[in-house]
Amino acid sequence: MTYIATYRGRPTRVQIQETEPGRFRVLLGETPYDVDFLEPQRNILSLLIDGQSFEVDVDPAPGADLYGVMIKGDHYEIEVVEERKKKLSMKLAAGAAGRQDLKSPMAGNVRAVLVQPGDEVKVGQVLMILEAMKMQNEIKSTIHGTVTSVSAREGQTVAMGDPLCVVEPLAEEG
Amino acid sequence: MTYIATYRGRPTRVQIQETEPGRFRVLLGETPYDVDFLEPQRNILSLLIDGQSFEVDVDPAPGADLYGVMIKGDHYEIEVVEERKKKLSMKLAAGAAGRQDLKSPMAGNVRAVLVQPGDEVKVGQVLMILEAMKMQNEIKSTIHGTVTSVSAREGQTVAMGDPLCVVEPLAEEG
């Protein structure tokens, strides 16, 4: 099977072949790896590669192709998609380039909604305030654009990943 | 639903009614209990009964109606069977009273088999020796009887619960 693994925006082709149970031959880009693979606890993996032992936590994000991977305390966000699907999704994404589809970065309460559809917002402008665990957290725009829709309501409880609002880039920046 | 819970050979009738999610009305013999029930980790239960908090581990034995229950460090072996089924199984058991159907009490290797079909054995006589974790363990007969079949072979690896041999009681003891 061939996948595209994307880390920090850089996609890499990953070919995987299971040579015997628990043993994998992996081609990451051009580099070959022989992997002795074990999952002793769910989503806690033990990989032996050329004698090197790695304990790897893999957290699949619900409803996405994203994986939060933890190795020796460092955190990596990796997207893994089958090569054929990836090609398809890249075409789709091209149509909506630059559009900012804001989702809640955490579970919490919507304390304040500071914009409404039609508003022009600047980079760094606070769009809404979420509260969780006694902390208030500002949700800011990362682009200069126009608010086209607002899904969050004040007082509402949101889960991580819930849609908050959409900002379309202004023409001069698209 | 009504069950028969058996502890140390003493059966007790247990009636269970779920009054709301997580709340149970239990009649144990003649004694009523209101139980606030939660299973925060699989088979680790939190019970609140009249304000008293109990953390209870429940280990279902594979392939049996037996439950190993741990409360504050003490271990209880409880058999739970639906009332109707229990009546049935008691009738069946009556036919084979006294028969000793020896099963392996642990995973291990059969180091020595000291009896063969037809042998007469005394109470406490060593029937076979199992080895695990560098320890040798003697399997003894709990009755005076005749060996009718031997399933274990020397050198064999057995799992917990695997049959070892069967001893039928001698007539004068039946």
Added chain:
Amino acid sequence: MFKKILIANRGEIAIRVHRACVELGIPTVAIYSEADRTALHVRVCDEAYCVGPAPSRESYLNMDRILEVARITGADAVHPGYGFLSENAEFAERCAAQGITFIGPNTKAIRVMGNKTTSRVAAAEMGVPLVPGMKENLRDEAHAMEWAQKIGLPLMMKAAAGGGGKGMRMVTRMEDVPGAFRAARAEALASFNDEAVYLERYIESPRHVEIQVLGDKHGNIVYFPERECSIQRRHQKVIEEAPSTLVDPEMRKAMGEAAIKAARSVDYDSAGTVEFIVSGKTKEFFFLEMNTRLQVEHPITEMVTGVDLCKEMIKVAYGDPLPFTQEDIHLDGHAIECRIYAEDPDNNFLPTPGKIIGLRVPGGPWVRDESGMYEGLDVPIHYDPMLSKLVVWGSTRERAITRMLRALGEYAVKGIKTTIPFHARVIGSESFAEGDFDTHYIDNHFRPADAARPMPHEDIAQIAAAIQVYRQDKHKAQHMLGGHPDRPETSPWKQSGRVQR
């Protein structure tokens, strides 16, 4: 000794108090909010009662209900932990009126030390040095300008009822004084329902150093070696250590004796902490405030002295005299504590409530985990995000640092992000090893931009994630065809089948 103790708190401190009670042979009563039925303290205490809905005001601050539970259960003492009702004089009085011992100091001490202005007056009267500033509250903008010129720049505008960095404003230019006055006042009103603010000198290279004290009901008070609490983020302590790299034996003795003076000013008769601000430049120390409760970071003092503060606090509340004198308290080695929060350090420390689906805690020599976590816990959104305190001891500071790094590396919390990797970066940094820092250290050294730092194992991460996807795809395909996974023993389907039969 007490017959039964009600623990009026949640999280790790409820567990800490429960453990002390178990070791003393005292049964415990837990209280919990509707959001906390799954919390560990509910499971481990001997009894547990729900005291109201999720918001603290209706549950953990609900005095009527808590006192009713104490009455029903026959608890003869209440341990308030920290936060919630721990520094509430009214609650302490209501306990007393009901014949229940409040495990904390006398109510006068709570009242006087609970207010920054009255506490400063009390400390000053005993000759404890204060930061140059005023001992009254500001009346208006003109009054603020007058005092600003008297004390001199830089200045700090502070809320009298404050705490946790709220209602504080630094002022470096005279023309900013009126605006800072208005802003601090508004924030103080909103945060504490009390608009009183005052001015004092701003200390350069400030370090936050505090002294643990312990008094009994017979007039004995002792102090313990200092705790260094300068490693803060948003004015919240993040890492604490004992002793401080700044303090030598003479200074330790001087600070300890000053702390005892402050404690004596209110006849202190429990565990408490006198906080000082120390100039990293001049080593002068000044009284900041006194916390009339068991402090979050008390374990590091326990580790360097061998004294179980939580247990001793319960015993003195019962009326026992202190079992040791000042001469018996010795400083041995070095201890560090990391506060582990449910926050994403690579995403501006956003809170990360959610379910803990995997947990492996560090162990081995001189590692102490003070935690309210367990595998399966759903961390609620309603309360403080602190999950646990990781504490280590070492014979030297250097050994404590390497041990903390080792323990952080072993700590695996799955399902939610935590500040564990952030701690590893701070504790592992050269600047921390040098021990030369002040309260601005985190802001100056650890910018959010560090989230983009290069990572050493991106190849392994990509391989691991891709193999997981491959195995799932294969499993799904086999499942559809009615086949079996290749490694049945590691499949969750199989496992749940085994357990549930």
Added chain:
Amino acid sequence: MFKKILIANRGEIAIRVHRACVELGIPTVAIYSEADRTALHVRVCDEAYCVGPAPSRESYLNMDRILEVARITGADAVHPGYGFLSENAEFAERCAAQGITFIGPNTKAIRVMGNKTTSRVAAAEMGVPLVPGMKENLRDEAHAMEWAQKIGLPLMMKAAAGGGGKGMRMVTRMEDVPGAFRAARAEALASFNDEAVYLERYIESPRHVEIQVLGDKHGNIVYFPERECSIQRRHQKVIEEAPSTLVDPEMRKAMGEAAIKAARSVDYDSAGTVEFIVSGKTKEFFFLEMNTRLQVEHPITEMVTGVDLCKEMIKVAYGDPLPFTQEDIHLDGHAIECRIYAEDPDNNFLPTPGKIIGLRVPGGPWVRDESGMYEGLDVPIHYDPMLSKLVVWGSTRERAITRMLRALGEYAVKGIKTTIPFHARVIGSESFAEGDFDTHYIDNHFRPADAARPMPHEDIAQIAAAIQVYRQDKHKAQHMLGGHPDRPETSPWKQSGRVQR
């Protein structure tokens, strides 16, 4: 310091050594048998190599393969832990020949102390008291009778190469001497491939007390406060504590100095333990043997002295001089260790290999868990059943006892039975609290019949089991009808669905 250390062991001691290496900044290489691919040490070490099939002889004792791994990985030192190759002089020599440091004493020390007869001669020459007995091996039955009459009853017949209670026979009547000689000889041959046995006086109310020593390559040797190891079952230590309730400061000094004499007899230059048998009646102590390795129970000595023995052992092996002298070693408080085995205490201590499906380890103040366990581990049938060592410290023995009881109560291992409840019964007993016991204590006080003791919560146990069955029955019914469980968040089906999507 060493560049890379190969850890030639498994289980908790491999983890202990790895932790010391991490704190010293030394990368580690694990070895494992085919049965141990899932073991924790394989996962946490920096590198890991399979050295053969499950049987120890073909893997953990496979010198060729282990030395090959050392060569391939460039390890410049090997830590053998305890057991396996830790007291194998041939292995130490082969390491040296390959230019690799064996982290242990010189090979002469291993050889001399590895044999009971030569070790007794060495100790006696230095003036260390021996149990009245013979310094040679028995030739035949007549020789045995002759010596039996010379020493007097009661007697102990022992294997020269023995250990762990194998090849030992107590003799209380002269006519039993020939039979005991034949039996002990046969057992010695079978167990150690060496039929040499000898006779000595049997000590009444015997206590097993041992002294930890630590030497460097520069002629310095220090001793540590004693460990009391009398709580044994089948001649295997079960519970250890430091200090001993029998030993006072003078006796401690006398035993320590005797231990140093024994160590000096072989120019001891590592961590080691001198074991004494002490008469509970007369307080006389006699040299038993010297173990030339890091001992299982070393953590209790660490807890009462603050010295990291595992780390110091590595440093002296590298050639560092001891960083402290005898005067720097102080006894502070009390420590207890419980060895937790995969055995069923209510079923004649039968081994219980199997999968650990749930784990919650104790935490909080002064609790130390030295474990090779994790949730999901399949405990193999091939090796020693020790799962972990639970260690606590307290300022007094009484506090250490209450703390151990608390910690045992928190320790939850699911899926396999362990000796945790047995430890709770022993530690919680009045006879243990009195501290007046000998090596027969467990046999005399804790009969298997105690398994039938009354249990306080049989009603709760029946209710809990019945509700679980009720919920499963209901779940099954709903599942068949296509419905959903009533509490989806606690259902394993839902959970595996969530994680796997």
